[in-house]
Structures are given as structure tokens and as C-alpha cells.
Amino acid sequence: MPESSFPPQEPPSVNGPAAGLPREERITAALIDLADTLVDDFDPAEFFYRVAEHCMDLLDIGDAGVMLALPKGPLTLVAASSERVRLIELFELDALEGPCCTAFREVSPVDHDLRGTVSPRWPRFTARARPDGYTSVHATPIRLRRETLGVLNLFRRVPGPLLESNRRLARALADATAISLLQQTTLDQHRTVRAQLETALVTRTIIEQAKGFLTARHGTDPDTAFHRMRAHARHHRLPLADLARDIVDGTVTLAPPAGTDPGPAVTRS
Known part of the structure; x- marks a missing residue:
């Protein structure tokens, strides 16, 4: 595919009144935004794109993807920050290998360095992601109590792993995402987390x-x-x-x- 199909990465967008604020205030605004789901016109599709946007704005990453799974079902991509990372995420799902799949299966954060020799752990994923300029990936599970709902995938373009402070913030964003899904179900006793995921x-x-x-x-x-x-x-x-x-x-x-x-x-x- 020609390079022109992938425009340069746009600066991350910031929702609402958080634009131009210091990072600490943007973190607070992001968590409030993700918690604001108790409304009649809640839009699951838009919500997951906002999750990806907040990751882009607050974390030192180049792209973000959000994957979800129905109970006992496979992972499915529901939001991506760019077309380039969307294609990589779909490849990962088709190949059934990569940090996202492992983080979901093991219910634990996973870091993966894409530089150097091709990783024997995920050779096809590494070979697919590296040419697009990514240097590492951090995947953190989205959990609701004891149930794993999905994974946040964070792709970096600069050398080095995600800093510990950003890892903790990624965990907080994943937790906020899971809690928001639970909150939404209180609007209607007949709606369940499964219904929310099916809709997305x-x-x-x-x-x-x-x-x-x-x-x-x-x-x-x-x-x-x-x-x-x-x-x-x-x-x-x-x-x-x-x-x-x-x-x-x-x-x-x-x-x-x-x-x-x-x-x-x-x-x-």
C-alpha cells in the first residue's frame, strides 16, 4: 500500500474544557469524562473512541487501540486512533499472537520491544508492526471485578518502554473504562455489560x-x-x-x- 494512504499522525485531540490545561488537570478531566456515562443518549461507539483519545493525550504514545470481548468470546477491535494502527490490530487478532492477546489471556500488563531482532515470542506481529515506525507496545487489561472485558493497546514511536507513571495512568484509564461500563447498566436493570459489548x-x-x-x-x-x-x-x-x-x-x-x-x-x- 502506498505511503500516501497513511497521513502523518495528527496531534492528539483533547475533549471539552480540558484543552490547554496542565497535564494534571487534563487527567482529572479525562477521568470525569469517562465517568459521565449515566445519560440516556450514551453512545458506546463514541465512548470507546474517547478512551483512545484520552490515552493519546495523556500518555507518551504514538497510537492507541481498544479491544473488547464478549464473555467467553474472542477479542474484537472497537476503536483505534489511526488507520495505520487499526490495520496492525486487525492483523494481531487474525494471527492470534501479540501483546494484546497475551495481556487478555494472562490478565496482566505486557510490554514488548519491537526493536532489534524479531521476537521469537510474537514473530509475525513484530515483523508487521515494526515497519510502521513503532518501537514498543504496552498492553493493559480492561477488567471489571473478576471479569476481563478487553485490552488497551498503547503503541510508542520513541525509544524506551512506557514510564512507570504512564503505566499506572494507563491502568487507571482501563479501570475507569470498566467502571463506566458497569455504571451504564444502572440506567436500565435489563441492560447488562454483555449488551453493552454487543452493541459496541x-x-x-x-x-x-x-x-x-x-x-x-x-x-x-x-x-x-x-x-x-x-x-x-x-x-x-x-x-x-x-x-x-x-x-x-x-x-x-x-x-x-x-x-x-x-x-x-x-x-x-
């Missing part, structure tokens, strides 16, 4: 379809297509999955990015 896994598919549709229609890259779709959902206060379905169904049309061939304005049937 199903909506991931339609979001990828809409992203691919916009990429092909506007001749842009997948990251740009996704960021525009997500910005539109936020601006109009639409669930991300609902907007994705409307885009695929043709009931909503997003105007192409500036500098491309003009198309119809945003419409809704």
Missing part, C-alpha cells in the same frame, strides 16, 4: 462501512473520512452508529472536504 461490536462494523464509503466517494484517506464523520455526529449530537447507518443507506450525504470536487451539501432524507 455491532456498531463497529457499520462505522467501518461508512468510513470506507466516504473514503471511496470523496477520494480521501480513511483517517480523514472518519474524523469528518465523527465531527459531524458531534456537531449535530447524533449517535455515531446512527450517522454511519444513514451514510451507508444514503439518507445522509456529507459534503466532500475542502479542495476536492464539490458535491451536494449535507442532506437528510
Whole structure:
């Protein structure tokens, strides 16, 4: 695939009033943001992308991925900070090897150095991730009491392992993610953690379809297509999955990015 398919990594975004604040205040704002799930219009898909964004903003990493699993089910990717890391995460799941799979199975954080010789532990994963400029990976489980729900995958581009302070913060973000899923179930006694995970896994598919549709229609890259779709959902206060379905169904049309061939304005049937 040509290098132009992967634009340079954008600076991590910061949600809401945390923009421009010192790191300590951004940590507090992130934990509050992740805890704010007791609302009627909770959007699981958007929530997991916010988890990845907070990891990008607060930790010394180049990319982040969030994986979840249904009880006794396989891991599935539900959010990624870039198209480049999304493809690596999907490769890891297909190969059934890598730090994420091991961290989930062993219920313990895993560090993996991608430099030097190919690791005999995960040779295919190492060979796949290294050419994209990553130097190491830290994977930490997302746990809810005694149940492991998924894994946070943190990819670094600079030499050296994740600092201990960042490892502890990654653990706190993973715990906040798990607690938020538990909190959401109190809105409806008939909703369960399993239902939340099922929703996230199903909506991931339609979001990828809409992203691919916009990429092909506007001749842009997948990251740009996704960021525009997500910005539109936020601006109009639409669930991300609902907007994705409307885009695929043709009931909503997003105007192409500036500098491309003009198309119809945003419409809704």
C-alpha cells in the first residue's frame, strides 16, 4: 500500500474544557469524562473512541487501540486512533499472537520491544508492526471485578518502554473504562455489560462501512473520512452508529472536504 494512504499522525485531540490545561488537570478531566456515562443518549461507539483519545493525550504514545470481548468470546477491535494502527490490530487478532492477546489471556500488563531482532515470542506481529515506525507496545487489561472485558493497546514511536507513571495512568484509564461500563447498566436493570459489548461490536462494523464509503466517494484517506464523520455526529449530537447507518443507506450525504470536487451539501432524507 502506498505511503500516501497513511497521513502523518495528527496531534492528539483533547475533549471539552480540558484543552490547554496542565497535564494534571487534563487527567482529572479525562477521568470525569469517562465517568459521565449515566445519560440516556450514551453512545458506546463514541465512548470507546474517547478512551483512545484520552490515552493519546495523556500518555507518551504514538497510537492507541481498544479491544473488547464478549464473555467467553474472542477479542474484537472497537476503536483505534489511526488507520495505520487499526490495520496492525486487525492483523494481531487474525494471527492470534501479540501483546494484546497475551495481556487478555494472562490478565496482566505486557510490554514488548519491537526493536532489534524479531521476537521469537510474537514473530509475525513484530515483523508487521515494526515497519510502521513503532518501537514498543504496552498492553493493559480492561477488567471489571473478576471479569476481563478487553485490552488497551498503547503503541510508542520513541525509544524506551512506557514510564512507570504512564503505566499506572494507563491502568487507571482501563479501570475507569470498566467502571463506566458497569455504571451504564444502572440506567436500565435489563441492560447488562454483555449488551453493552454487543452493541459496541455491532456498531463497529457499520462505522467501518461508512468510513470506507466516504473514503471511496470523496477520494480521501480513511483517517480523514472518519474524523469528518465523527465531527459531524458531534456537531449535530447524533449517535455515531446512527450517522454511519444513514451514510451507508444514503439518507445522509456529507459534503466532500475542502479542495476536492464539490458535491451536494449535507442532506437528510
